[in-house]
Amino acid sequence: MPAAPFLALTAALGFALARVVLKRALPHTTPLAAVVVSIVFTGTVLWIVAVLTAPLSLLATTAVWPFVIAGLLAPGLSRLLVYVGIDRVGAARASAISPIAPFSAILLAVVFLGERPSGSLLAGALCIGAGTVLLTQQERGGLAWRRRDLMFPLLGAMGFGFRDVISRWGLQTFPHPTVAAVVATMTSAVLITAFAQRRRGELRADRTGLGLLLVTGALEALGSVALWAALAVGNVSVVTPLAHAQPMFTVVLAAVLLRDIEQVTWRVAVATPIMVAGAIAVIRG
Numbered sequence: 001m002p003a004a005p006f007l008a009l010t011a012a013l014g015f016a017l018a019r020v021v022l023k024r025a026l027p028h029t030t031p032l033a034a035v036v037v038s039i040v041f042t043g044t045v046l047w048i049v050a051v052l053t054a055p056l057s058l059l060a061t062t063a064v065w066p067f068v069i070a071g072l073l074a075p076g077l078s079r080l081l082v083y084v085g086i087d088r089v090g091a092a093r094a095s096a097i098s099p100i101a102p103f104s105a106i107l108l109a110v111v112f113l114g115e116r117p118s119g120s121l122l123a124g125a126l127c128i129g130a131g132t133v134l135l136t137q138q139e140r141g142g143l144a145w146r147r148r149d150l151m152f153p154l155l156g157a158m159g160f161g162f163r164d165v166i167s168r169w170g171l172q173t174f175p176h177p178t179v180a181a182v183v184a185t186m187t188s189a190v191l192i193t194a195f196a197q198r199r200r201g202e203l204r205a206d207r208t209g210l211g212l213l214l215v216t217g218a219l220e221a222l223g224s225v226a227l228w229a230a231l232a233v234g235n236v237s238v239v240t241p242l243a244h245a246q247p248m249f250t251v252v253l254a255a256v257l258l259r260d261i262e263q264v265t266w267r268v269a270v271a272t273p274i275m276v277a278g279a280i281a282v283i284r285g
Contacts, residue, residue, distance in 0.1 A: 003230075004234020005230075005234070005239075007227070007230035007234070007239075008243045009243075009245070010222070011227035011230060011242075011243045012243050013249050014219050014220070015243075015246045016247075016248075017249070017253065018038075018216045018219035018223065019082075019094070019246075020091055020258060022212075023087075023090070023091040024212055025209050025216060026086070026209075028205060028208045029205035030202045030203070030205070031087055032080065032195075032202040033202065033205050035076065035083055036193065036196055036203065037216070038075075039076055039079070039192060040189065040217065041217025041220065042075065042185055042224050043185045043186055045222075045225060046185055046221070046228075047182055049178050050179055053178055054176050058176055058179045059182070059183065064174065064180065065170075067166075067167060067174075067181075067184045068184070068187050070167045070180075071163075072187060072188070073162050073163045074160045074184070075160075075163075075184075076188030076191050077159060077192065078155075078156040078157075078159030078160050081152045081153065081155050081156030082152070082153050085149065085152035085154075086153070088146070088149035089150060089152075089153070093150075093153075094153035097150065097157050100275075100279075101158065102279045103124070103161065103278070104157070104158045105161040105162070105165045108161070109165065120281050123278075123281050124277075124280070124281030127275065128275050128278035130278075131272070131275035134270060163184070164240070167180060167184070171231070177229075177231050177232045178229075178232070181224060241280040245276050247276060251268060251269055251272050
């Protein structure tokens with residue numbers, strides 16, 4: 001397998017594992033504590049990779065400003081929304097919404113760049129819509145959740161989509177993805193830390209929760225490093241659909257590792273591949 005697809009799938013697996021471990025951690029901590037720990041781990045690993053692969057003087061150039069804007073959107077605030085969504089509606093169901101991220105990115109390209117949707121793009125949009133409708137049909141006897149809580153992972157996914165559009169545009173003139181990732185992640189870290197200072201009561205975790213959050217942060221870092229490495233060596237049309245295939249991993253992992261606290265229903269299992277297929281069709285269109 002070529003390097004770019006392998007790295008993209010590694011990123012998807014890393015993010016999926018992080019979401020499953022996070023579900024185990026949330027009874028022992030809060031979403032805000034989870035996102036702070038995750039960003040600290042991700043930022044630390046990216047700093048190490050950047051130091052080893054690129055001159056740090058690049059951080060002082062004006063060409064990094066698009067990534068500052070991108071960092072205001074994600075990973076900080078968007079990841080917090082996704083984590084709240086996992087807590088409210090479950091890891092599998094929240095992750096099944098993640099294909100909305102590339103879909104929202106394509107929509108922005110259509111609106112602001114004047115692109116015209118092809119038949120494949122429209123077919124992908126229909127798949128995503130059908131998957132969303134199926135996903136929101138609650139199972140009788142399943143774990144209780146509210147449809148309105150789907151807004152948390154939905155807004156989080158859209159935030160990542162907006163971030164991707166800005167980042168793609170910035171990388172056209174600044175071809176240093178690891179440095180760009182450091183700028184975006186550190187911007188998010190500053191933003192979410194400032195937010196956390198006003199809500200210190202939500203920064204709590206017992207020993208079990210902290211340990212699981214460390215694992216979650218390490219897995220998020222693995223996913224981030226693999227994703228940016230894939231973008232450095234492969235085309236976005238190959239990398240992005242594969243990286244957003246994480247729901248396929250999450251559904252399987254949740255079925256095996258979260259059987260005692262979460263049900264992966266037939267609706268989630270069917271909606272996930274429909275939405276992933278839709279996202280691939282949209283991006284390839």
